[in-house]
Amino acid sequence: MTLNMKKDTGMMCIATNNTTGSITDLSESIEQLSLSKDAITSSLDLNSAGDRPNKNIKVIKPIEISPNTGEVLVRKSTGKTKLRKGQSQVDYLKQKHKYLEIDGGPTVKEENYLLNSTFELVHLVTSLEPALAKEGVVDTQEKCDLLVKTFSDKQQRALLNYLCNSFYYQKKYSDCYSLASKLVKSYHVIDTKNRLKKEIEELERLCTRAKDKARGNAPNAQD
Amino acid sequence: MPRKIDPLELILKKSSPSASTGKNGVKIIGPMVRYSKLPFRATCRQYNVDMVYTPMILAREFVRNEHARFVDFATNKEDSPLIVQVGCNNSTDLLRFVELVKDYCDGIGINCGCPIREQVNEGIGSALIYNPELLCEMVSNVKNKYGNSVRLETKIRIHENWDSTVDLCRKLCSAGVDWITIHGRTRYTRTRTPSNLDAIKYIRERVPMSLPIIANGDCFSSTDFDRIMKYTNVQGVMAVRGALRNPAIFTGVNKCPWSCIEWFWYYAMEYGLHYALLQHHLFCMLENSGLDKDLLKELMDCRSSFELLDWFDDKFVLKRNGEVGFGEGVEIPYK
Ligand SMILES: Cc1cc2nc3c(=O)[nH]c(=O)nc-3n(C[C@H](O)[C@H](O)[C@H](O)COP(=O)(O)O)c2cc1C
Numbered sequence: 001m002t003l004n005m006k007k008d009t010g011m012m013c014i015a016t017n018n019t020t021g022s023i024t025d026l027s028e029s030i031e032q033l034s035l036s037k038d039a040i041t042s043s044l045d046l047n048s049a050g051d052r053p054n055k056n057i058k059v060i061k062p063i064e065i066s067p068n069t070g071e072v073l074v075r076k077s078t079g080k081t082k083l084r085k086g087q088s089q090v091d092y093l094k095q096k097h098k099y100l101e102i103d104g105g106p107t108v109k110e111e112n113y114l115l116n117s118t119f120e121l122v123h124l125v126t127s128l129e130p131a132l133a134k135e136g137v138v139d140t141q142e143k144c145d146l147l148v149k150t151f152s153d154k155q156q157r158a159l160l161n162y163l164c165n166s167f168y169y170q171k172k173y174s175d176c177y178s179l180a181s182k183l184v185k186s187y188h189v190i191d192t193k194n195r196l197k198k199e200i201e202e203l204e205r206l207c208t209r210a211k212d213k214a215r216g217n218a219p220n221a222q223d
Numbered sequence: 224m225p226r227k228i229d230p231l232e233l234i235l236k237k238s239s240p241s242a243s244t245g246k247n248g249v250k251i252i253g254p255m256v257r258y259s260k261l262p263f264r265a266t267c268r269q270y271n272v273d274m275v276y277t278p279m280i281l282a283r284e285f286v287r288n289e290h291a292r293f294v295d296f297a298t299n300k301e302d303s304p305l306i307v308q309v310g311c312n313n314s315t316d317l318l319r320f321v322e323l324v325k326d327y328c329d330g331i332g333i334n335c336g337c338p339i340r341e342q343v344n345e346g347i348g349s350a351l352i353y354n355p356e357l358l359c360e361m362v363s364n365v366k367n368k369y370g371n372s373v374r375l376e377t378k379i380r381i382h383e384n385w386d387s388t389v390d391l392c393r394k395l396c397s398a399g400v401d402w403i404t405i406h407g408r409t410r411y412t413r414t415r416t417p418s419n420l421d422a423i424k425y426i427r428e429r430v431p432m433s434l435p436i437i438a439n440g441d442c443f444s445s446t447d448f449d450r451i452m453k454y455t456n457v458q459g460v461m462a463v464r465g466a467l468r469n470p471a472i473f474t475g476v477n478k479c480p481w482s483c484i485e486w487f488w489y490y491a492m493e494y495g496l497h498y499a500l501l502q503h504h505l506f507c508m509l510e511n512s513g514l515d516k517d518l519l520k521e522l523m524d525c526r527s528s529f530e531l532l533d534w535f536d537d538k539f540v541l542k543r544n545g546e547v548g549f550g551e552g553v554e555i556p557y558k
Contacts (some may be wrong), residue, residue: 060344060346060350061346061350061353061354061357062312062313062345062346062357064313064314064315067314067315068315069315070283070286070313070315070316070319072312072313072346074312074344074345074346075344076344084283084345086315087286087287087315087316087319091287092286092319095286095287095289095323096319096322096323098289099289099292099323100323103292105326105327106292106296106297106298106324106327107293107296107297107298108297108298108299108300109261109297109298109299109493109494109495110299110300111493112493113493113494113495114493114494114495155290155293155294158495158497159495162492162495162496163495164529165492165527165528165529165532166492166493166495168528168529168532169488169492169528169532169543170492170543171543202526202527205527205529205530206527206529209529209533210529
């Protein structure tokens with residue numbers, strides 16, 4: 001007697017090819033049968049309440065159009081196809097050079113990462129501060145352009161925001177106030193379309209709190 | 224920043240019955256899109272974990288786009304052993320991705336479990352377990368090119384028919400995969416349905432023992448870790464939601480100690496973290512610590528990092544790094 005597992009279904013077929021099979025054969029077979037019980041129930045999906053069997057058939061395989069560029073055709077469940085553009089070897093080599101040779105790999109965040117990575121930005125807002133006398137006004141177009149160029153990058157603004165919060169966390173309230181207030185002034189200059197309204201408002205709230213704490217007015221200032 | 228740790232050796236050592244220490248299996252904290260960023264990984268590394276994953280990074284974007292590279296991957300010397308997880312649907316993108324990250328991590332894992340329709344439609348994530356030819360081709364292309372200098376894992380879900388998973392694992396083994404993580408749910412199983420340990424055990428029994436298998440699903444405590452190890456006879460266990468709630472999961476404590484909160488604040492403020500993520504992590508940890516529902520609601524009402532900090536300083540004693548007792552507390556230190 002042999003037990004055959006039917007591929008893909010996990011169903012067990014018992015085929016008797018020896019009518020005089022020994023007791024040992026039989027018990028081994030029964031043991032195998034019980035070992036395979038789970039496979040059977042799984043294929044029948046009796047033990048997976050909440051599952052939706054047979055949906056897997058719908059998984060659609062992407063087709064690689066151009067093997068050396070990563071161009072693939074993917075097909076949506078609606079039947080529509082979408083072409084995902086490839087990347088030429090030349091472009092990849094450019095990206096690789098930039099990442100590995102120029103950037104030196106991923107961003108390395110060690111202690112004082114925020115201070116170090118924003119050093120030039122902080123220097124810039126500090127140097128421009130005298131020119132930012134009035135909110136929303138800067139004395140030369142050149143400085144205005146420089147601010148726009150620097151702070152249009154969301155990522156750069158995020159880093160500076162993290163630095164302000166980091167000062168606050170370290171209870172360096174004066175540093176926090178000093179930086180946040182300069183940022184508020186700079187952002188006012190570049191925010192002609194009111195896109196940074198939320199960021200500016202948050203920084204203003206931060207300024208108020210940091211100033212209070214720096215003066216020792218707030219309940220936790222001495223903590 | 225070349226890496227020195229071989230994750231396969233680590234798994235074999237930790238799971239070897241003859242090892243004098245840590246023979247109970249390798250303890251892994253697995254990938255979570257959005258959440259497994261550096262501050263969280265650094266926090267976990269304070270607490271007896273053997274290996275930590277990055278979130279899934281899409282190879283396609285990473286190899287083509289500088290901005291994606293900046294946002295998706297940051298690391299440091301202490302961030303090791305580290306497995307960088309990748310989502311991909313073709314060998315070209317994968318090989319390029321591997322070339323860019325291999326020297327900055329200890330291993331690379333292919334996500335073959337993500338059930339999100341958006342990814343599955345692209346042939347990424349759990350779509351790959353139904354496309355063994357492509358998956359095995361990707362694995363063998365990487366292993367043929369790099370051999371043992373790049374360790375490659377696949378994190379899969381089970382099929383409704385467990386024998387299909389056995390078959391897939393055997394094929395992956397022949398393709399040269401270094402180890403496989405099995406999440407004991409199918410592509411359609413909801414998280415409220417328990418992870419199927421019987422399936423993992425079934426597969427473990429039928430795949431060569433020389434290929435390490437890591438079990439994933441529903442490990443929320445050290446007791447779960449021991450139970451899963453024993454029941455399935457795998458080489459290690461990967462915890463994910465359990466670690467989000469309690470990064471100290473593998474130290475034997477059953478609720479998130481206060482020290483985790485202090486470390487997490489420290490790393491988040493040191494490396495920078497989006498406010499929504501900071502808040503979510505702290506919510507998960509404090510809920511696990513047993514913080515009262517009303518206070519959790521107050522936490523969720525805070526709108527920015529500094530407001531949240533004020534709230535913490537108002538309610539609790541939150542030590543900063545360098546202060547006596549920082550990162551040592553267990554219970555919530557109410558004021
Ligand atoms: C928020 C969240 C994000 C996830 N992101 C990923 C991911 O990026 N890659 C992946 O392979 N699995 C991902 N998963 C699945 C987990 O890695 C894991 O397989 C699943 O949660 C089961 O493990 P657990 O019960 O220990 O949470 C994610 C799960 C959650 C809850």
